[in-house]
Amino acid sequence: MLAIQDLKKVYGQRPVVDIAQLKIGAGETIGLVGNNGAGKTTLFRMVLDLIRPTSGSVFSKGEDVMHSDNWKNYTASYLDEGFLIDYLTPEEYFVFIGSLHDLSLADVKDYLQSYKEFFNGEILNKGKYIRDFSKGNQNKVGIAAALMQNPELLILDEPFANLDPTTQIRLKTLIKSLKQQQTMTTLISSHDLNHVTDVCDRIILLEKGVVIKDFHKDENTLKELEAYFAE
Numbered sequence: 001m002l003a004i005q006d007l008k009k010v011y012g013q014r015p016v017v018d019i020a021q022l023k024i025g026a027g028e029t030i031g032l033v034g035n036n037g038a039g040k041t042t043l044f045r046m047v048l049d050l051i052r053p054t055s056g057s058v059f060s061k062g063e064d065v066m067h068s069d070n071w072k073n074y075t076a077s078y079l080d081e082g083f084l085i086d087y088l089t090p091e092e093y094f095v096f097i098g099s100l101h102d103l104s105l106a107d108v109k110d111y112l113q114s115y116k117e118f119f120n121g122e123i124l125n126k127g128k129y130i131r132d133f134s135k136g137n138q139n140k141v142g143i144a145a146a147l148m149q150n151p152e153l154l155i156l157d158e159p160f161a162n163l164d165p166t167t168q169i170r171l172k173t174l175i176k177s178l179k180q181q182q183t184m185t186t187l188i189s190s191h192d193l194n195h196v197t198d199v200c201d202r203i204i205l206l207e208k209g210v211v212i213k214d215f216h217k218d219e220n221t222l223k224e225l226e227a228y229f230a231e
């Protein structure tokens, strides 16, 4: 699904991402972990062609994301509130995103109905603009809008941050159930080692822009990660 080749991003003199080669297969659920400033968001931004690499490329289904638009049809992401439209209500935003993906009003309505539990009564029919919601509730809108697109490739930057514990658990359940369909490749960055090892099958550990570890999850993964970060 994704292939990263000699990818480098340098700010000033400092490389903040430096990955010679990384392949992510279709259907994989990847957890990207690393301390503050490790380069997780910068990597996601290059995968989504939001920023350009200093050198190297990201290929999505074999096509360089810098020189192709095809990946936009099957990729959904939520990195931060910048992905939202502040002056819309959540309902208006979902309808807008739905219209970009040929979803009818009825489709969007059905979808929102199925997310009632995830929204926990805090998102719909509030008569409020997105800008007036708390950061956690804005995250819920962004994550739900990304999932609504039924993407082949889903990219979420720290999706558990700012969510209340109930919603964190519901989000994990949601991601696990989508994973079972085996049609979605998922990249999730997180500082929450418990959550990320719970939902992801493969963990990539980034430190100062470099991949330090890349392994498939087993029963020891959480302990190994905790030991690594405790050093």
Ligand SMILES: Nc1ncnc2c1ncn2[C@@H]1O[C@H](COP(=O)(O)OP(=O)(O)OP(=O)(O)O)[C@@H](O)[C@H]1O
Pocket: 011, 016, 034, 035, 036, 037, 038, 039, 040, 041, 042, 043
């Ligand atoms: N536009 C920019 N100009 C200069 N430096 C930048 C810019 N964007 C990111 N950086 C630097 O690149 C490094 C990687 O940042 P990035 O946000 O990718 O890390 P991260 O792993 O997502 O961190 P966090 O866990 O804190 O969100 C940091 O040192 C950051 O200061």
